[in-house]
Amino acid sequence: MNNNQIASLFREIAAAYGIKDEKKFYFQMLAYQKAADAIEQSTSEAKDLYDEGKLEELPGIGKTIALRLEELFKTGKVKHFAEIKKGIPEGVFPLLQVPKIGPKTAFKLVTILKLKNPQTVIYDLEKGAKLGKIAKIPTFGTKSQEEILNALAQYREGRTKSARMVLPFAYEIAGKVIDYMKKCKAVKQIETLGSLRRMVATIGDIDLAVASHNPKEVISWFGKYPYKERIIEAGPETSSFLTSGGKQVDLMVQPPEGFGALLQHFTGSKEHNIRLRTYALSKGLSLSEHGIKKGLKSYQIPTEEEFYETIGMQWIPPEMREDKGEIELAVKRELPKLVELKDIKGDLHTHSSFNIEPSHDLGGNSIPEMAQKAKSLGYEYLGLAEHNPSITNHTPEQNYHLILKRNNEIDRVEKTEKVHLFKLLEIDILADGQLALDEKSLSLLDGAIASVHSSFTQPKAKITERILKSLSHPKVRILGHPTGRLLNQRESLDADWPQIFKFCKEHNKALEINAWPNRLDLPDTLVRQALKAGVKIIIDTDSHAMDQLAVMKFGVAVARRGWATAKDIVNTQSYEKFRQWLLYNQV
DNA sequence: GCCGTTTTCGGCCCGACTGTTTTCAGTCG
Missing domain, CATH: 3.20.20.140 (Metal-dependent hydrolases)
Known part of the structure; x- marks a missing residue:
């Protein structure tokens, strides 16, 4: 079993925990998701690490999961996993790759519509949706039925949750949208966010941040981008559309006074932010995309430099924000000067x-x-x-x-x-x-x-x-x-x-x-x-x-x-x- | 189930948006 296969198995286990009892197994879910990330990002095959006795060196792999992997490599299966998956039809798991369908939704759809065959579940669900069967399920309606049909269509076009575009391609699309957005007078500043700003080799969605005092106008201008297929959502400070090429672009707006916090938050990575927040909490500070809270008082932060300084560390270049030791170095003010x-x-x-x-x-x-x-x-x-x-x-x-x-x-x-x-x-x-x-x-x-x-x-x-x-x-x-x-x-x-x-x-x-x-x-x-x-x-x-x-x-x-x-x-x-x-x- | 500058127990980041729900669940980032 290679790393990708193990990662996807672990994500299935996380989903299964969520379906069984999200409250009871919440931290097991997180643990298996984190382990899946670790295996996926590892430059060595997990099997090799196991042979060398180094599995637990991966962050997020502890004693228990290492034992499960040992069982997997020795016997080809894991008894405990079979136990957790018991009662969850196999049809649930392929659906997890469809945008907007999570574990709960997948489970409800598969059990209520009796979609037993994992090979045909995508097709069967689409058929059911077209017959109006989804709208009749409690907690679903015609809008969610339509949304699922949309998501299935995207899935067919290859837009699964794990599908990613190569960095330079995402960069080019982002450049076009940014040029367009700069023509809007309400846009004071615009930057890329997320994996694109961190320059990761492959990019999921394109995320953009705008500084503006008039978010309403910015969101409305964004919604009029000429080369889009359709708008996915539009709230007071965030909006998303699908480009005519089927790529998702997300936009977030904050006033210039709070732009630093927004940039920091959505640049990620998730791992970097979790570590940063935990560190900030130890200093009595609570971080969010709106700013920094100290006790009951909250402060807006205009620049990222100020954001990191407020927590008590050097500004960290986006490319380093992966929780690989950069926060510890930034506290000591010993970050390397990266090549340009x-x-x-x-x-x-x-x-x-x-x-x-x-x-x-x-x-x-x-x-x-x-x-x-x-x-x-x-x-x-x-x-x-x-x-x-x-x-x-x-x-x-x-x-x-x-x-x-x-x-x-x-x-x-x-x-x-x-x-x-x-x-x-x-x-x-x-x-x-x-x-x-x-x-x-x-x-x-x-x-x-x-x-x-x-x-x-x-x-x-x-x-x-x-x-x-x-x-x-x-x-x-x-x-x-x-x-x-x-x-x-x-x-x-x-x-x-x-x-x-x-x-x-x-x-x-x-x-x-x-x-x-x-x-x-x-x-x-x-x-x-x-x-x-x-x-x-x-x-x-x-x-x-x-x-x-x-x-x-x-x-x-x-x-x-x-x-x-x-x-x-x-x-x-x-x-x-x-x-x-x-x-x-x-x- | 993992982990440690609160270290072997007791925490584990924080919030936006949508749909159908009359107060919240699910998904996403």
Whole structure:
């Protein structure tokens, strides 16, 4: 059973507790939800942690749940879970993925309408709703029937509770709505909130905060956004709509005097806020989105800086707000100074259209175009890293000449464009760990990025050995998109990361943060671990066209979420320093 | 069921919105 499966099992158990007796089992519900989050966010498979005796190191996994997991891994099932689920029809659980349907609603619908088959429950419920059966159930009415039909339609379009969009996509939608909202005179200030403001790799809903003295006008303007499907709700200070692309946008409004509290509250994360509130309570302060209460007196807080200062700590960058120790550091005023986009001096993983007949896709712009774009972004240097020439279609000698031809072009452009260019390649790590390029061709390069592009499902030991073997070559300075994950499409490959970190630290190799929208790889949690192990990071865009160089900011966001400072990132160094690092140990 | 700068017991964040309920339950963030 993998982490995702375990997490969803735990959510079912939480729901089952809620259905059985919400009051009695309230804290068990919370515990299983928290455990589900912990397993889902873990960078190691729970099964591996169990084998190593480290399950209880995950926050939210204690003795009891560790024992349940042990039983699960040993026997494939858990007696206690069967006990809790007893009396709850299986049809309930698929419904929990439908927006607006929680445990209580699902249970009522399934039992009263007798929806027994979990395979067809979604379809059966829709059929029942269309026949008007839901409206007849006590505590339901025609409006809730309609709402459920709407939710089922959304579900059909793939909008389940766990479905998330990649960060850059959410960023773009938010940008459009923000531009629109800024045209409303009542809007004094507007910011993103939630996972979008924290720059998490995947985003559920788009949340926005507005500072205004006239919330009514703001909500009304928001409701007139032209590219929406329909309004979901509209209250006095919050409103939501669904875009024509089916994405939910939530808006919250507060007067400017209270904007800081609003921003803080809805930026989250939930875990950060819970820890912050608990800490504040110990100082006699109660926090909410409206402000801070001390005894019977409440205070509005205009800025986030003031909000954190009032509790007695430094302002914490949104990317760090995950309850991973940032609050303790902020109290001591020892937060690290995180890397910023303006610190980046060059992009090293880019693909031009120069045709070296590569193993994978070419870029869309010429080397001069790429160089000009890099210069316009203020970079000192750029790395050209096309895929290696195909080894099945060429002899080594042909490859050598293809690379030589490209090198000549790079030399020419470097002179005319006056930006430093590096002759790199992105080289496939073959299934046995060999590089897909021979020694003679490798000698033509300033350095190489090695990447896994095939055989993702090899066993952990094999994959680790394979990566280490490729990194052992002196020309290979960077491991490209290390986990190979594609957000919403492909899981990370299963490697022994601590071992790879150790090797990189010892041999001065860099791990890439690939800023490509559906990669964002290394994932932030592994970045944090790599940095703790003393490994250097490089942030690249993997651009296949010059306009894509702009996605660098998302790579920087991943680095910030991993608590990286400029010193941890090799491409924040000046040209000379970076060149020295690249040529390390090559002679 | 978890957890500890109130540490092995006794807490566990706080509020908005909707629908159908005449005072609140359910969902969401």
